[in-house]
Amino acid sequence: MTLYAALGAIEQGLVYGIMVIGVYLTFRILDFPDLTVDGSLPLGAAISAVAITHGYDPYLSLVFAAAGGFMAGVVTAVLNTKFRILHLLASILTMIALYSINIRIMSGPNIALLGSSTVFDRVSQLGVPPHLAGLVVFSILALTVAACMVWFLSTELGQALLATGDNPRMITSLGVNTHFIIILGVGLSNGLVAMSGALVAQNQGAADVGMGIGTIVAGLASVIIGETLFGASTIARALAAALLGSIAYRLAIALALGFEFGKFSFNPSDLNLITAILVIGALITPRIKRGLIQR
Amino acid sequence: MKHLLTALALAVLLVAPNAMARSYVIAVNQFVEHPALDAVFNGLSTYFKENNIEVTFKHHNAQANMGTANQIGQQMMAEQADLLVAIATPSAQACAQALLKAPPSAKRPLLFSAVTDPVAAGLVKDLKNPGGKITGVSDQLPIAKHIEMVRTFLPKMQRLGILYNAGEANSRATVVAIRELSATQGFEVVEATAAKTGDVYQAAASLVGKADAIFIPTDNTIIAALENVLKIGIQHKLPVFAADVDSVRRGAVAAMGFDYYLHGRQTGAMARRILEGADPGTVPVEFQKDLQLQINSKYAALMGITPPQALLDTATKIYQ
Secondary structure (H helix, E strand, O other): OOHHHHHHHHHHHHHHHHHHHHHHHHHHHOOOOOOOHHHHHHHHHHHHHHHHHOOOOHHHHHHHHHHHHHHHHHHHHHHHHOOOOOHHHHHHHHHHHHHHHHHHHHOOOEEEOOOOOOOHHHHHHOOOOHHHHHHHHHHHHHHHHHHHHHHHHHOHHHHHHHHHHHOHHHHHHOOOOHHHHHHHHHHHHHHHHHHHHHHHHHHHOEEEHHHHOOHHHHHHHHHHHHHHHHOOOOHHHHHHHHHHHHHHHHHHHHHHHOOOEOOEOOOHHHHHHHHHHHHHHHHHHHHHHHHHHHO | OHHHHHHHHHHHHHHHHHHHOOOEEEEEEEOOOOHHHHHHHHHHHHHHHHOOOOEEEEEEEOOOOHHHHHHHHHHHOOOOOOEEEEEOHHHHHHHHHHHHHOOHHHOOOEEEEEEOOOOOOOOOOOOOOOOOOEEEEEOOOOHHHHHHHHHHHOOOOOEEEEEEOOOOHHHHHHHHHHHHHHHHHOOEEEEEEOOOHHHHHHHHHOOOOOOOEEEEOOOHHHHHOHHHHHHHHHHOOOOEEEEEHHHHHHOOOEEEEEOHHHHHHHHHHHHHHHHOOOOHHHOOOEEOOOOEEEEEHHHHHHOOOOOOHHHHHHOOEEEO
16 A cells, blocks of 8 residues: 555545544444435535535535534434334435435536635645645544544533433433434434535535445444444543544555455455455454464 | 577567557546446557557446545555546546645546546536646537437337436436427427436336337446336337447447447547647547447337338447
8 A cells, every 4th residue: 555545545534534423423322223324425515515616615515514414314313203213214214315305406416526615725725735635624623523522422411312322211211302312413423424425525526416325334334443443442432433443444445456466466346345355354353363362 | 609699689579679669557447347337448458459558557446436436546646657547427526636636746647538528527627628637538428319310210209208317417418418409309308217226117117108219328327227128118119229339239229329448449549649748738528439320120129119221221230
């Protein structure tokens, strides 16, 4: 792997890391498997792209995107809590609806952002070379999001969120409205996912309705890789692990992209297989090592 | 001594041609495995092989994942390639963005291929004079010719059904063009969309009774599930026309299309010019040169129509 490819992978890991923190919030904290994210990631991208092409500030477009994602999450959570639709189905319904909504928002399947103003412009103006601008912006944003989340989960409301996932009956008996908490949590999660989508679009130069495919897969993989490799003993550690897991997942892809094994040549179509094998390797190596030491 | 000289002479003979002709490295970012896009790459690599130009391809495939396409774009900046080639719009956008961000030393010419609307995609500002480091070959369809072909098959056609994925920018552009054409040519456009291959059968079935023929643009989703459409076409005697010739081999009645293999070769010829020193900024975006009419008379019969003799005479290939 070249330095440039590694930097690219870390950059991708950080920008998708914001999405992973969102997935962590629903999947681990609320125990709510949420497939809305496959739709809310491109939703954020779409909103941001439309806002930017209408002349709004790229940073402000992130706020619009997050707000849109929040609403998408609220729809899923309301369907689940108020109308008692199973969480998986509720999120699938929102996700497929968002496909059409995203095309409406963009008045088409794709908006090009090449040459438009982006969040990187201001950083570049400060003298950061363009190939590092993404890394700088995403590091700052991802760490800020993670820090805010650590703080939020330490507040009374955040504690209620944690408890709702752990033991809904107990928290209900304490007089907390779990419906409200779930709606808030799923909304927040999708707000983060949409913000991540907005940044991805600005980074790759286009918002595309198809860019959300596989978001939940990458999100879950990253959360679990992070937990396995870096531990999740405290909230702060778990959130850091989610970010690092996201980076590890993207590094695995970068590694797979440049993979050579002696004379045996891989086909470009083997990429997903190699990525999967590398991730499996990363996940089981610590276990095997431990096993060997114990013996 | 004599042996040594012979050996030396032989060595020179063996090495010289390689040493004289420069060899190149081309990094390729292909969006997804797909017969048409695979054919583009095939055409591109065959072009260089046939012209005895040594090229090492660093061929990447994003497996239809935008995030991966983006990562490949960044990876390519470090691959010491002489030229970058991006196949399909999302990959081209990812490469263009990576190029924008790359340090000056890593900036290389980028050729796109199989991109329908390079201006709307933000790749070039001006088709004739791209400026910058990006140019390429567009697969924009000659819509008028397609429709003319369908109307030659079916002079009484009133309602043309179009089957596409509303999520694909390429198809959208085609559909808008057909709609504009329909207003002046006096036929009606009936649209049906499918968001994924699993929805194609239902979408095709929804056109039965509402359209006199089905036209499929170069839509990745529909073409991947073409057999579903053909089945409906045969069952309900609803002729299915396509925009790419590979679909004719599979059973579409006809296409005034173009061969993505030739598209790849055309990309190869352009790549060669740039490798040999042309400035991509001054090389105009090209459109497909060679159009060919292909007819599948077996499936035409199954779908209840007979190809007119005039078309059979001009077809470059007829599947019986």
